Amino acid sequence: MGEGVLTSGLRRRAGELVCDEIPLTTIADVVGTPTYVYSAASVRAAYARLAAALEGTPTHIHFAMKANSNLALLQVVRECGAGVDVVSAGELHRARLAGFPGAQIVFAGVGKTRLDLEYALDADVQCVNVESEEELELLSEVASARGAVAPVSLRINPGVLNVTAGHAYIATGEEGSKFGIPIGRGLAAAQRAASLPGIALVGLDMHIGSQIAEVAAFADAQQRLRGLLNAVRDSGIDTVRIIDVGGGFPVAYSDFEPVADLEGFARVLRDTFGDAGVELIVEPGRFLVAEAGVLLTRVLYRKASGSKHFMIVDAGMNDLLRPSHYEAHHEIEAVLPTMAPLQTVDVVGPVCETGDFLALDRAMPDVGTGTLLAVRNAGAYGYVMSSTYNSRPRAAEVLVDGDRWGVVTVRETFDDLVRNEHLNPDWRST
Ligand code: LLP
Numbered sequence: 001m002g003e004g005v006l007t008s009g010l011r012r013r014a015g016e017l018v019c020d021e022i023p024l025t026t027i028a029d030v031v032g033t034p035t036y037v038y039s040a041a042s043v044r045a046a047y048a049r050l051a052a053a054l055e056g057t058p059t060h061i062h063f064a065m066k067a068n069s070n071l072a073l074l075q076v077v078r079e080c081g082a083g084v085d086v087v088s089a090g091e092l093h094r095a096r097l098a099g100f101p102g103a104q105i106v107f108a109g110v111g112k113t114r115l116d117l118e119y120a121l122d123a124d125v126q127c128v129n130v131e132s133e134e135e136l137e138l139l140s141e142v143a144s145a146r147g148a149v150a151p152v153s154l155r156i157n158p159g160v161l162n163v164t165a166g167h168a169y170i171a172t173g174e175e176g177s178k179f180g181i182p183i184g185r186g187l188a189a190a191q192r193a194a195s196l197p198g199i200a201l202v203g204l205d206m207h208i209g210s211q212i213a214e215v216a217a218f219a220d221a222q223q224r225l226r227g228l229l230n231a232v233r234d235s236g237i238d239t240v241r242i243i244d245v246g247g248g249f250p251v252a253y254s255d256f257e258p259v260a261d262l263e264g265f266a267r268v269l270r271d272t273f274g275d276a277g278v279e280l281i282v283e284p285g286r287f288l289v290a291e292a293g294v295l296l297t298r299v300l301y302r303k304a305s306g307s308k309h310f311m312i313v314d315a316g317m318n319d320l321l322r323p324s325h326y327e328a329h330h331e332i333e334a335v336l337p338t339m340a341p342l343q344t345v346d347v348v349g350p351v352c353e354t355g356d357f358l359a360l361d362r363a364m365p366d367v368g369t370g371t372l373l374a375v376r377n378a379g380a381y382g383y384v385m386s387s388t389y390n391s392r393p394r395a396a397e398v399l400v401d402g403d404r405w406g407v408v409t410v411r412e413t414f415d416d417l418v419r420n421e422h423l424n425p426d427w428r429s430t
Contacts, residue, residue: 009042010294010376015337017374019294021403024335028296028372031396031407034315035296036383038068038408040076040401042292043379047080050249050284053262057270059280062106064247065091067285067380068293072399072408074098077288083126085247085283089119096123106244106281108155108205110179117142120150127151127242129205131180133189136196143198153203153242154189155180158224160208160217180206186228187235194237201239204229207246207283213257215264218245222272229276243273244281251290253329253377260287286380293379295320295395296335297358299371300350309345311364313373316349317356318389320375320382324355331376332359340365347373351390383409391417 010019017024019039027037050061062083065074069091074084075098083104086092095105102124109116110131117139120128130136130152143150157180175182181189186204193201208221222245232240249260273280297315304310322328332347334340343366347359358375367373386394393412398405 009039009045009292010374017294017333017335019400019405022400022405024294024296024374025372027398027400027405028298028335031398032411033296033298033372034319034395035411036293036378036395036397036409037296037405038070038073038289038293038379038397038399040073040292040399043073043076043289044080046288046291047077047082050262050282050287051081053266054269054282057266057274057280059269059282062104062244062281062283063288064283064285065095066384068289068382069094069384070397070399070408071098072406073289074100076399076401078104082288083281085285089113089116092116092119092123092125102126106153106205106283108207108283114138114142117150121146121148125151127153127203129153129155129203129244130193131155133181133185133192136189136193136199140196140198145198149198149200151200151202152193153205153244154186154193154201155205155207156183156186156225156228157181158183158206158208158221160221160224183224183228187231190228190232190237190240191235194239201237203242203244203278204232204240205242205244205246205281208248210248210286211250212248213250213261215261215268218248218265219268219272221245222268226272226276229278241278242281243276243278244283245269245273247283247285247287249284249287251286251377251380253290254331257329288380290377290380293377293382295375295378295382297373297375299367299369299373301369302345302366309343309366311345311347311367313347313349313358315358315375315395316351316390316392317353318351318387318392319349319395320358320378321385321387322381323358323360324353325385330358330378332362332364333374333376334365334367335372335374338365338367338371340367342366351392388412388417393417 062085064085087109105125107120108129159175297313301312317324349356396411397409
């Protein structure tokens with residue numbers, strides 16, 4: 001990112017990485033490392049970009065909070081005007097704490113429990129995105145038992161092959177995936193929904209995967225969903241008024257990756273559903289928050305082994321799983337300017353796994369012990385996927401807003417690690 005190009009978010013000021021107006025060194029000195037830092041301004045800017053692209057095609061933006069469920073960050077997203085997409089009762093709990101009303105919440109998820117469905121009804125959510133015909137039957141039973149009517153959107157698997165998803169683990173819209181109701185069963189499921197007590201069929205929904213760079217993949221999937229909407233209406237069901245086309249807008253993690261074609265997406269959405277007489281919803285996760293976040297980590301040691309050079313840092317796969325899990329690329333930069341010569345290194349964490357790395361064979365300035373590094377684009381699927389593996393307390397989270405900053409998640413303590421454990425079990429004999 002060029003110096004001085006942006007006035008908010010992560011940038012270099014006099015050579016030093018700052019987040020909005022705050023030097024990252026200040027945060028690391030006070031809070032320690034590893035620490036996630038998020039720029040509120042950057043979240044707002046991403047939201048504004050998407051909203052601008054969708055102008056003229058009125059569309060609700062529901063943040064897929066699985067990407068980042070920090071309460072303070074959720075509040076920033078809510079203040080932008082977004083709703084939220086939740087996938088568990090736990091996420092619903094967080095969404096309510098962050099101030100989202102039920103009417104701004106869609107409840108998705110492939111394996112909702114009876115309890116999840118009860119929470120969804122208690123919260124009066126905008127709709128439950130039902131992912132299987134058996135879930136539909138259960139929801140009918142749960143809603144009927146309490147004399148309620150559940151607003152239902154059927155999650156349809158359109159059966160498209162998303163060749164552009166960065167990794168097989170984040171493609172969800174092809175035949176044979178566990179997500180949604182196969183489109184071939186869509187009409188039958190809609191008819192069943194229309195006939196069941198306790199169910200109001202209000203929508204159709206899909207999400208074909210993440211990092212979708214090809215607008216053609218969205219177009220293909222949306223045309224299939226439009227075909228289903230027409231078939232449902234032709235069969236005499238006229239209650240469908242919500243079409244949710246999911247998330248998946250890409251973020252460029254390196255200069256070689258494509259950026260989101262939001263205007264192209266909006267054109268497809270308008271062309272496919274503009275005349276359908278429905279409310280449109282999109283569910284971006286990564287796009288709204290990835291670029292807003294960095295993970296701060298310090299170099300602990302360097303060493304060589306065979307032909308390899310290692311930079312051992314204090315953030316591991318338990319803090320940021322994406323490199324290990326998806327072979328995902330994250331840029332890593334020294335926070336302060338450095339004249340150190342480039343060296344090809346593996347940037348690895350302290351966890352006892354060979355797969356514990358943040359970068360492999362990366363040309364990095366050969367900086368020494370104590371150097372503060374920033375792992376870029378870590379605002380999505382970072383902290384939320386972290387664990388305490390190797391009994392490593394989870395990192396702190398910090399929110400920056402212009403010229404102020406504050407800790408929004410305190411670093412876990414050793415006591416936190418064992419909080420739910422009993423040294424002496426509460427033995428039972430039956
Ligand atoms: N809607 C549904 C139903 C989803 O399952 C997801 C993501 C989204 C929306 C948001 O997708 P996004 O706009 O963020 O691409 N942990 C992986 C990504 C898993 C995505 C799961 N579902 C990663 O770190 O790349």
